[in-house]
Amino acid sequence: MDSITQAALGATVAGAIAGKRCNGKVLLAGALLGTLPDLDVFIDYGDDISNTVKHRGFSHSLLILLPFSLLLTAIIERIKPLEDWSFSRLWLLIAACLITHPLLDNFTSYGTQLLWPIPGYFSLSSVFIIDPLYTLPLLISLAVGMARKASLSRYCAIALCVSSLYLAWSLAAKLYVEQRTIASLDTLGIKAESVFITPTPFNTLLWRIVVLDGDEYWEGLASVLDTNQQVEFIAQKRGNWPLSVEPEQLQALKTFTDGFVRFDQQDKQLVVSDLRLGMFGNLAFKFVFAEQDRAGQWQAILPTRLAQGELRGDMSKLKDRALGDQQINASLDLCPSPCGLNTAH
Structure with missing residues (x-):
């Protein structure tokens, strides 16, 4: 805290x-x-x-x-x-x-x-x-x-x-959201490897859900005030490590996050993000692990943390979603980039 x-x-x-x-x-x-x-x-x-x-x-x-x-x-x-x-x-x-x-x-x-x-x-x-x-x-x-x-x-x-x-x-609210999540995943036919549930900023009404599923992961939001028990999800690519050997630091990060990491290529840099901490499109812990040389080959470097940018998106929608407004899919509306690959309802 x-x-x-x-x-x-x-x-x-x-x-x-x-x-x-x-x-x-x-x-x-x-x-x-x-x-x-x-x-x-x-x-x-x-x-x-x-x-x-x-x-x-x-x-x-x-x-x-x-x-x-x-x-x-x-x-x-x-x-x-x-x-x-x-x-x-x-x-x-x-x-x-x-x-x-x-x-x-x-x-x-x-x-x-x-x-x-x-x-x-x-x-x-x-x-x-x-x-x-x-x-x-x-x-x-x-x-x-x-x-x-x-x-x-x-x-x-x-x-x-x-x-x-x-x-x-807070524990009771999380348990309630977890039960809804499991039921929703079963209805959607998503076989989850692992599920992570955490409250969104400054409250325990609205919860963020991350579900690992093979080469992709699903993100969703659920409020304890929802009248509709079905949780909506968007699917995103997890990416992968492009080199044959994983450095010790990457293994440590995977252990720390329990495998909830994402790989992105940004300006010839390989960025590894902790999926647990932050909000859609604005994860709190992002690290540069490798860079591309002139030949386009990845070269591992000593990891450095990227500065976290300002939280983007319309935060008033987050408040509305916390109050159980089912008309707002904050999973989509709060993501400032075209991150959603497909949706499940």
């Missing part, structure tokens, strides 16, 4: 655990602890692919954060013991602020290595990386609680309950 959300979550968790000891310093400490795991973004692993797939690695691992919280608690107790704070309560606050960060990240689509160094990415993919409906209750509770200091911890606890209920709703 974004840094503001993680800081708000850390502060709220700290406030709830501190109880009567809660004050501005406790909230600030919780906010700092809540953002600490994301400091790994400043580590350069040598290339853009490694920087992408290794983010949310060791700093987000429960196997690292829990021992680290014990170490940090012991250091504080030795250097500057806190009055009225037992070792166990201080450790609980530090550990909770640290581990709720990767646990929340796990609800997004990016992929979090919760058990690093054990290989594997975890992703529930039920919340967009920025979701105001999750963040606002945390911020409101902190603001109201600071104004009414006597009930600060209570407001923090209430906010955590509300935000947790929202996460539970």
